[in-house]
Amino acid sequence: MTPVRTPRRRRPFALATVGALALAAAFAAAHADTPAPAPASAPASEPKGPPPLPAPLTVSSRPDAGPGERLFLEKCAMCHGPNGMGTGLLARRSDEPLLEKRTDLTADFVIQAARMGIGNMPAIPRGEASDAQLAAIAHYLAHDAAPTSRKARR
Numbered sequence: 001m002t003p004v005r006t007p008r009r010r011r012p013f014a015l016a017t018v019g020a021l022a023l024a025a026a027f028a029a030a031h032a033d034t035p036a037p038a039p040a041s042a043p044a045s046e047p048k049g050p051p052p053l054p055a056p057l058t059v060s061s062r063p064d065a066g067p068g069e070r071l072f073l074e075k076c077a078m079c080h081g082p083n084g085m086g087t088g089l090l091a092r093r094s095d096e097p098l099l100e101k102r103t104d105l106t107a108d109f110v111i112q113a114a115r116m117g118i119g120n121m122p123a124i125p126r127g128e129a130s131d132a133q134l135a136a137i138a139h140y141l142a143h144d145a146a147p148t149s150r151k152a153r154r
């Protein structure tokens with residue numbers, strides 16, 4: 001025997017729908033002539049939450065970057081830019097959290113830190129930055145002469 005579907009079973013839902021529509025209509029009618037609230041225009045001096053985040057450092061934001069700087073932007077700036085987590089963590093233990101603004105970095109230290117990893121910074125493998133590329137970055141950050149080997153220019 002196949003059960004017969006009675007239309008009755010659906011009635012409560014139909015009633016609920018009609019009820020909801022009626023309520024919505026009543027609500028709309030009640031508010032029909034209420035003018036829309038004026039847009040809240042706070043005075044310009046009033047602070048509206050936190051200041052905007054600094055723009056991320058990218059290669060395109062510095063079209064004139066030299067080779068070491070360019071590599072730094074490509075391989076390190078996502079963490080060592082103004083808003084990066086490297087900068088955030090270095091702010092806890094360094095007076096100058098931005099690597100690019102540091103004057104105490106030596107190329108050897110930068111290479112060592114990047115290859116071995118340091119604290120919360122993961123090691124940067126050669127597949128990500130070759131020795132020549134890392135040397136160029138390190139000399140850029142150390143503000144000393146860029147390496148002159150032919151490999152470094154690749």
Ligand code: HEC
Binds near residue numbers: 079
């Ligand atoms: C995944 C994010 C990340 C990337 C990518 C990254 N770093 Fe770091 N770096 C960090 C963090 C986080 C620290 C802070 C480590 C700590 O103190 O725990 C740090 C610290 C350092 C330090 C140590 C500074 C000091 O005074 O001790 C050097 C140097 C450094 N990074 C160089 C680089 C270079 C060069 C690159 C690019 C080849 C690079 N980092 C890419 C996250 C990163």
